[in-house]
Amino acid sequence: MERTAPTADVLVIGAGQAGLAAAARLSSAGYRPVSLFGARNDATDRPAPSAGAVGSGTAEPSFAVVDANDAAGGAWQHRWESLTMGTVNGIFALPGMPVPASSPDEPSRIAVPAYFRDFERELGVPIGRPVRVLAVERVDTAADGLLRVRTDRGAAVVRAVINATGTWNAPVVPVVPGQDLFRGTVLHARDYVSATAFAGRRVGIVGGGITAVQLLDEVSRVATTRWYTRRPPVFREGPFLPEVAGVDVTRRVAADVEAGRPSRSIVSYTGLLWSDAARSAQARGALDRRPLFTSFTPTGVVEQDGSSTSLDVVIWATGFRPDLAHLAPLALRSDEGGIPVVGTRVAAEPRIHLVGFGPSQSTVGANRAGTAAVRELTRMLDGRASADEARQPRSAGETRQPPNASGATATGGRQQRAGAPGDGIAGG
Numbered sequence: 001m002e003r004t005a006p007t008a009d010v011l012v013i014g015a016g017q018a019g020l021a022a023a024a025r026l027s028s029a030g031y032r033p034v035s036l037f038g039a040r041n042d043a044t045d046r047p048a049p050s051a052g053a054v055g056s057g058t059a060e061p062s063f064a065v066v067d068a069n070d071a072a073g074g075a076w077q078h079r080w081e082s083l084t085m086g087t088v089n090g091i092f093a094l095p096g097m098p099v100p101a102s103s104p105d106e107p108s109r110i111a112v113p114a115y116f117r118d119f120e121r122e123l124g125v126p127i128g129r130p131v132r133v134l135a136v137e138r139v140d141t142a143a144d145g146l147l148r149v150r151t152d153r154g155a156a157v158v159r160a161v162i163n164a165t166g167t168w169n170a171p172v173v174p175v176v177p178g179q180d181l182f183r184g185t186v187l188h189a190r191d192y193v194s195a196t197a198f199a200g201r202r203v204g205i206v207g208g209g210i211t212a213v214q215l216l217d218e219v220s221r222v223a224t225t226r227w228y229t230r231r232p233p234v235f236r237e238g239p240f241l242p243e244v245a246g247v248d249v250t251r252r253v254a255a256d257v258e259a260g261r262p263s264r265s266i267v268s269y270t271g272l273l274w275s276d277a278a279r280s281a282q283a284r285g286a287l288d289r290r291p292l293f294t295s296f297t298p299t300g301v302v303e304q305d306g307s308s309t310s311l312d313v314v315i316w317a318t319g320f321r322p323d324l325a326h327l328a329p330l331a332l333r334s335d336e337g338g339i340p341v342v343g344t345r346v347a348a349e350p351r352i353h354l355v356g357f358g359p360s361q362s363t364v365g366a367n368r369a370g371t372a373a374v375r376e377l378t379r380m381l382d383g384r385a386s387a388d389e390a391r392q393p394r395s396a397g398e399t400r401q402p403p404n405a406s407g408a409t410a411t412g413g414r415q416q417r418a419g420a421p422g423d424g425i426a427g428g
């Protein structure tokens, strides 16, 4: 039987960069953090206040945060070992707490979760984890009615949701005939740990983004590699100026998602930078790109020209999609398959904001999206705009969510990692 529903005004789903930024902004806006599903603040082990009644008319509206992971760090705790603080694109600080200095050799999967843990401790917000949201549904047909959130730990009823679920759990894996026959190893980049596992083997790496190039550089040092992409990769010559290219990329990604088109891989907007990894892979002859193979055989793949290539391993470095399956009951998708948004707000459902989505899929973008979502949502919930008003498109002069460095980095000026958004092979 379903447990008695705990309640809060706003539920933040996901405690990565985007969810934590939104939680910090809700806290600053006077929203009281409450505990759902027995959440405690992991960092302090501080007991959390329990949830109050929704719309109870108390002076302090409330919010809660849940996350499916066991520990702090969002997707960063799962990044591969060789993605170090020296090779990430740049980590933008969470609101009010600078990213501590770290050695360039320190794995980002250690350094960033430690930083998030410290941030959670300072923020003092209980995170319900591990709690996986399975579905968000409308309780009734009223435009300003409640939303029921079903999780693997019970259900909650809330007035609005800030969705910050990232992309890590929705890897894009192309369907190529014959994969069942292949006797080698097939994995997605999300399950890659380090090149040493492939020493001396024949490895096909599929994908046209920064991840594929980075893996090619690493794996080709210890193994024989073949690089496959669906389309010829477009390398970008000359310097990448985040202040110019980032704004332009953000504008184009935003235009796609606001129109309800699924956003494409970041690399398809930016092109590939001649990074250090790309240059060293090229020097080793590893950037000899082939068109995506047409099928698998038991011992390898069939190339587009009909010849066969023996492979022991195929790595899909083919990107990720927004992880939004739990929103399916709300039927938010357009005919084109995307979820039309205005800034962070779902155009057809103002009670839902998507952060870390579309143009805000970077650490800097996630921060700004958290701020924008909270500003708009609190205005609606505090009664300064009705759900119906909120559903209206912005007027022409109204500011859009600020540009961010989706196509660039916050700190290093290096290229944003490809393949976060997208419904196809990321850049391949």
Ligand SMILES: Cc1cc2nc3c(=O)[nH]c(=O)nc-3n(C[C@H](O)[C@H](O)[C@H](O)COP(=O)(O)OP(=O)(O)OC[C@H]3O[C@@H](n4cnc5c(N)ncnc54)[C@H](O)[C@@H]3O)c2cc1C
Binding pocket: 013, 014, 015, 016, 017, 018, 019, 066, 067, 068, 069, 073, 074, 075, 076, 079, 088, 089, 090, 091, 092, 131, 132, 133, 134, 164, 165, 166, 167, 168, 169, 211, 320, 323, 326, 355, 356, 357, 361, 362, 363, 364, 366, 410, 417, 419, 420
């Ligand atoms: C390999 C890789 C490297 C990257 N490097 C950089 C970089 O260097 N700099 C940069 O700015 N950006 C980088 N990015 C983009 C990066 O994804 C964002 O910057 C940012 O970290 C994403 O934060 P997020 O909060 O949106 O998502 P996440 O960090 O993925 O957090 C989402 C959270 O939501 C939780 N969640 C998901 N589904 C549910 C559910 N149903 N119920 C409850 N909880 C749920 C997850 O457990 C997770 O903790 C990189 C992306 C990839 C894939």
